[in-house]
Amino acid sequence: MQIHSTEQVVFYLLAVVAVAAALGVVFAQDIIHSALFLVVTLILTAGVYVLLSAEFLSLVQVLVYGGGVSILVMFAVMITRVRDARGPLDGAQKPIAIVAGLAIVTVLVLMISRTEWQQAIPAVNRPDESPVRVQRVITQTDKGQLMSDTDAIGHDLFTTFAVPFEVASLVLLVALVGAIYLARGEEDEVT
C-alpha cells in the first residue's frame, strides 16, 4: 500500500502542475510563454505515462512532442516575429469560450464518473462474438507471454495495423511535399 500511495501522490502532483501549465498555454499573453507552458504540460504528461507503465510512449512523447513540435513552433514564432505584434491575443469571443470550456469539462467529468467502465471488458472478449478479435489475439500473444509495451507496440504496428502504418508514412510524405511546396520562396511571390 505504501508504494501505491506514493504513486498516487506523484500522480496528483503531476496532474495539478500539468493542468496549471495547460491553463498557462491558453491564458499567457506572450506566444513564447505559451509555447514553453505547452512543453511543460507535455513533459508532465510523459511523466504520467511512466506512472501508467507506458515507458515507450513517454519517450516518444518527450522526443516528438516535447522536442520536435515545440522547436518547430519556436521557429515559426521567431521567423514570423509574432512577438513584435501588438494587440490582444484573444478574440472578442473569449467569454463564450470560457462558458464552452467549462461546459465541456463538466459534461466530460459527469460522463466519466457515471460510466461503468469495468463492465465493458467481458462483452468483447468472448471469441464467438468477434471473429476479428480472435484473429488478433492469436497473432499477438503467442505462448501467452507478457510482452513489454515496446514489444507489443512494435508487434501490433507491423501485423494488425500494417495498413495504417504504411498509410501514415504517406501522410508524412504528403505533408512534407506540401510544406516544401508552400513554404519555398520563389520569384513569383504574389502579394
Place this chain on the structure above:
Amino acid sequence: MIPMEHVLILGAALFAIGMYGVLARRNAVLILLSVELMLNAVNLNLIAFNVYLRPNPATGMVFSVFVIVIAAAEAGLALAIILRLFRNRRTANVDEADLLKW
C-alpha cells in the same frame, strides 16, 4: 494504483482547456498549441484505457503513436502555411494575416 477515472478526468480537463484555447485565441500559432493540448488529452485517455481495461493487445498505445505522428505532420504543415501567409502579407503579425471569423 491510481484510479482510472482520475486519469480520465485529467484528460478531460486538458481537453476542455485546449478547446477553450481554440475558441478564444485569435493567433494561428496559439490555436495550434491549443489543438496539441487536445490531442495530448486524447493520448492520455487512450493509454489509460489500454493499461487499465485491456492490457493486451497494446491497441491503445499503437493508436496514440499514430496520433503523435499525425499531430507532428499537421504542425509542420501548419507552420509552412503560416510562413507562406507571412511572406504574402509582409507582416510580422499573424493576427492581421488571419481573418479568422468564427
Place this chain on the structure above:
Amino acid sequence: MENLDRIGPVLVMFLAAGLVLVLDLLPPRSNKRVLAEVGLVGVVLSALWTAALLIRETGGSPTDLAFAGTVIVDNFTLFFYFLFPAITGFVILGSLDYLDQMADRAAEYFALLLAITGGAMLLAASNDLILIFIALELQSVSQYVLAGFLRDSRSSEAGLKYLLLGATSVAVMLYGMALLYGLSGSTALPDIAAALRTASDGQKAAYLAAAGALAVGFGFKMAIVPFQMWAPDVYQGAPTPVTAYLSVGSKAAGFAITLRMFYGTLGADSIAGDWANMFALMAALSMTAGNVLALQQSNIKRLFGYSSIAQAGNFLVGVAAIASAGGRFTVSSSAVLFFILAYTFTNLGAFFAILAISNRIRSDRIADYAGMWKRAPLLALVLAFCLVSLTGLPPTAGFWAKLYVFNAALRADMVWLVVIGVINTLVSAYYYLGIVRSMFFTDPRVESPVQPTVSLSLSMAVATLGVLAIGLLPGPLLNVAERAATVFAR
C-alpha cells in the same frame, strides 16, 4: 497477396501519385500533360481492378475482411471504389485547362489529388478506428495543401483556416474514438458493434458522447452546420478544380464513413434513435443556414460553398431517416447513396461550366454571368440544367434524389423534416434560378464569346448526360445504390 488484392484499386492510386512525383523530376520537364495522363491511366486501372473485384464477387459475402480485419471490402466499399476515382478522373480532365496557370506546380497538384483519392477509397474500406483516422488524415492533409495551392494571400488564408478548424475537429473526433476504445476494448468496428449490443445502461451516456464527438469530425468533412465555417472561405480561396473536388469528393467521403460508422457500428437500438435526432437537427440547420446565406452571395464560388452546405443537409435528412421497424437502414442508406451519385454528376457539371466561364472572363462574380446565353449558349445551357437539378426539379437526377430522401424521411415519420426540406427547396430555387435568369434574360456587358476547351467540354458533356440519364431513367442507379446498401440490412 489476397490482402493486397482487396486494396488493389487504392494501391494503384498511390502508385500513380508516386509516379507523378518521380516523372516530374525526369527530363523533359516541359511536358506537364504527361502527368495528367498518368493520373488518368491510374484512374482507369483502378476502376478496372474494382470491376475485377466485382466480377469475382469479392464483395458478395458481408464480411470480406483483409489485413487482420482492418480492411473490409463489401458492396458498400466497391460503390465508393468506383465513385472516388470517377470524381478524380473528372477533376483531372477539368484541371487540364488550369495547367497553364500552374506552370511548374502540376506534379504536386496531381500527386496530391491522387493521394486524396486513395485516402478516400481507403476510408470507405476502413473497418477499424485507427485506419479511419489515418485515411481521414491523408485526405485532410492533402486537402489543406490544395486549398492553399495558389500561394496568394487569399488561398493561403483558406488553407490555414481549413487546417486549424480541421485539426480541431479531428481532435474532438479522436476523443470520441478513444471513448469507443475504452468502452469496447477494441478499435475494430465489429467488436465495437458487439460491445454496444451488450452495453449496460450505465454506458449509454458514454456511447452517446462518443457518437457526438465522431459526428463533429465527420460533420467537418461533410461541411454541415455547425461545422461548416470553413466551407465558403475555402471554396472561394482554393483553385476552382480543387473546389469542385472538395464539394463532391470530400463530402462523399464524409458520408461514406458516417454511414459505415453510424449505420454499421453504432446502429444498435439503444442509441440509434438519439443520434438520428441529432442528425435530423443538423440537417434542418444545414439546409436552412446554407440556403439563407447563399441568398446574399455575389461570388459564384462562395455561393456554391453555401449551397453545398444546404445540399449536405439534404443528404443528412437521409442519414437521419432510419425507420423504426424492420430493415431500418435499407431505405435511407440507399437514398443517401443515390443522392450522392446524383449530386456528384450535377455539381461537377456545374463546376465545369463555371470553370470554363471563369477561366475566360477571369471573374467569379455572378454579375458577370449576365447574358451568358448570348456569349456561350452551350455553357449557359449546361450550367442552367445543372442548377435545375440542384434545385430538384424534373426531369433531372436531383429531382429523384430529393424524392427518395424525402420519401425515406416520411417512412421514418419525420414529417417536420420533410416540411423544412420542401421550404428550403423553394428558397434554393430563388438563387439557383436567379443565376439562370441572369444568364438568359439580361444583356451581357461584353459581347465577346466564351469557348470551353475540348477536355472541359468532354467532362461537361459526360456529367450533363449523366444528370439527364439519371433523371429520365433512375432505375439502374437506384439498383446500384440499393445493392451497396444491403450491407446495412440486418
